[in-house]
Amino acid sequence: MAHHDFEPRLAIPGRGAVALPELAGTLSVRERDLADAERDFGGHVHRRPLAVAFPATAVDVAALVRFGRAHGIPVVARGAGHSVDGQALTGAGIVIDMSTLGGVRPFGPDRISVDAGARWRAVVDATLRAGTVPPVLPDYLDLSVGGLLSTGGFGGASHRYGSQADNVHDLDVVTPDGELVTCSPTGNAALFDAVRGTQGRHGIITRATVALTRAPAKVRRHRLTYHDLGAYLGDQRRLVDELRFDHVDGQAQYVDGHWRFVLEAVSTQSPPIGDLRHDSAEIVEAAYRDFLDRIQPIEARLRSTGSWYHPHPRANVLLPGKHAEAVLAAAFSELTPDMLGVGGSVLLYLFPTARVAAPQVPAARDPYTVLFGVQRTAPPGDSVTLHRMREANAALHATARRLGGASYAYPLDATDAQAA
Ligand SMILES: Cc1cc2nc3c(=O)[nH]c(=O)nc-3n(C[C@H](O)[C@H](O)[C@H](O)COP(=O)(O)OP(=O)(O)OC[C@H]3O[C@@H](n4cnc5c(N)ncnc54)[C@H](O)[C@@H]3O)c2cc1C
Numbered sequence: 001m002a003h004h005d006f007e008p009r010l011a012i013p014g015r016g017a018v019a020l021p022e023l024a025g026t027l028s029v030r031e032r033d034l035a036d037a038e039r040d041f042g043g044h045v046h047r048r049p050l051a052v053a054f055p056a057t058a059v060d061v062a063a064l065v066r067f068g069r070a071h072g073i074p075v076v077a078r079g080a081g082h083s084v085d086g087q088a089l090t091g092a093g094i095v096i097d098m099s100t101l102g103g104v105r106p107f108g109p110d111r112i113s114v115d116a117g118a119r120w121r122a123v124v125d126a127t128l129r130a131g132t133v134p135p136v137l138p139d140y141l142d143l144s145v146g147g148l149l150s151t152g153g154f155g156g157a158s159h160r161y162g163s164q165a166d167n168v169h170d171l172d173v174v175t176p177d178g179e180l181v182t183c184s185p186t187g188n189a190a191l192f193d194a195v196r197g198t199q200g201r202h203g204i205i206t207r208a209t210v211a212l213t214r215a216p217a218k219v220r221r222h223r224l225t226y227h228d229l230g231a232y233l234g235d236q237r238r239l240v241d242e243l244r245f246d247h248v249d250g251q252a253q254y255v256d257g258h259w260r261f262v263l264e265a266v267s268t269q270s271p272p273i274g275d276l277r278h279d280s281a282e283i284v285e286a287a288y289r290d291f292l293d294r295i296q297p298i299e300a301r302l303r304s305t306g307s308w309y310h311p312h313p314r315a316n317v318l319l320p321g322k323h324a325e326a327v328l329a330a331a332f333s334e335l336t337p338d339m340l341g342v343g344g345s346v347l348l349y350l351f352p353t354a355r356v357a358a359p360q361v362p363a364a365r366d367p368y369t370v371l372f373g374v375q376r377t378a379p380p381g382d383s384v385t386l387h388r389m390r391e392a393n394a395a396l397h398a399t400a401r402r403l404g405g406a407s408y409a410y411p412l413d414a415t416d417a418q419a420a
Pocket residue numbers: 040041076077078079080081082083084087088098116117137138139140143144145146147148150151152153154155199200201203204205206409
């Protein structure tokens with residue numbers, strides 16, 4: 001029995017009303033669903049799909065991909081919709097809203113099988129009850145499993161374990177031909193390699209077996225503040241090389257007319273920091289669950305001020321270690337608060353490139369990859385500032401690529417065009 005919200009047929013421009021495949025889930029042409037699927041977190045690219053599908057099974061996803069292929073229309077997966085340059089949008093096709101495939105199954109001590117539409121929050125909520133956690137997690141838990149694995153997935157533990165895509169045992173994937181295939185390093189390995197890091201281009205991930213490791217109950221957060229960029233980068237690299245902490249990341253902050261740098265190093269222990277070159281230090285103990293969800297209070301504040309809903313022309317680039325300091329010094333000399341926007345932030349941390357083994361996950365051609373994320377927010381309705389921010393982002397992406405770095409969480413067709 002087919003379940004289509006209004007019509008068992010879909011009107012395709014130039015082809016008329018076409019019969020839809022049988023689905024256990026639903027396919028909607030409701031105004032509200034089309035409007036939701038028309039934009040992403042970036043909020044500055046809009047593409048209205050013909051329909052939005054809510055699959056009940058991976059078989060539905062395969063049927064929709066075959067339908068799109070048969071009728072020459074794009075079919076795009078949408079995870080949590082947190083990309084910022086329209087990657088999960090399509091103007092003339094079907095968006096598959098993966099959130100209806102959000103199952104988290106009973107699991108073992110070292111792995112868990114989850115549907116790709118589940119958010120990392122649901123994964124962590126389940127695994128922490130058994131005292132385990134994925135080795136690498138993003139800063140923000142409300143991203144989808146499939147969206148992040150198909151992008152890469154970096155976090156403060158990447159200096160130890162690489163990307164999240166490096167920490168999965170196998171994946172179920174609907175190929176661009178509409179076939180449902182299980183792949184792993186030992187079975188259909190070419191597909192396993194192709195799909196991780198390519199944002200849906202080589203298939204839609206419908207399920208993943210994610211690796212798990214022991215989770216601590218509490219951690220100590222060491223927040224070290226620097227005024228000197230070189231000292232900051234040098235110390236970050238030292239901590240990463242020595243594996244002195246479990247988690248190392250950091251941010252640049254604009255305070256009193258100057259950039260300062262805050263290195264966050266987290267451990268269950270109290271490793272020494274006396275040899276580091278920070279100007280000040282703050283050490284706080286936190287419940288591990290609260291540490292993992294550290295963006296949540298920031299999100300709540302940005303929602304209450306409204307800036308969470310404003311356009312987010314963000315740029316995340318991966319710089320080669322040997323050029324990072326020069327590129328960053330130039331970038332910070334130009335990056336004024338108005339070009340970051342209210343509620344904007346800057347991420348800055350590094351990891352050894354060799355830790356990233358998944359071949360299509362972007363990284364720099366250098367022993368060290370420096371993640372530089374300029375998380376801008378544009379004032380609503382201000383197209384001039386939005387345009388200036390987007391131009392600055394394009395220049396940053398071009399610089400990174402020219403120097404042997406890479407764009408991260410950026411449309412693949414844009415990076416192809418830049419590389420051409
Ligand atoms: C607040 C915030 C915090 C972030 N923090 C981090 C972080 O700590 N680390 C990090 O690495 N990144 C981070 N990102 C960036 C993030 O990696 C990407 O934006 C990611 O793709 C978002 O996941 P999503 O589920 O929202 O994907 P979507 O935006 O829904 O989709 C992203 C791309 O993946 C494709 N896709 C979605 N689901 C699937 C699937 N199941 N199979 C195949 N392709 C699929 C889409 O078609 C699209 O091309 C952050 C972004 C935001 C907005």
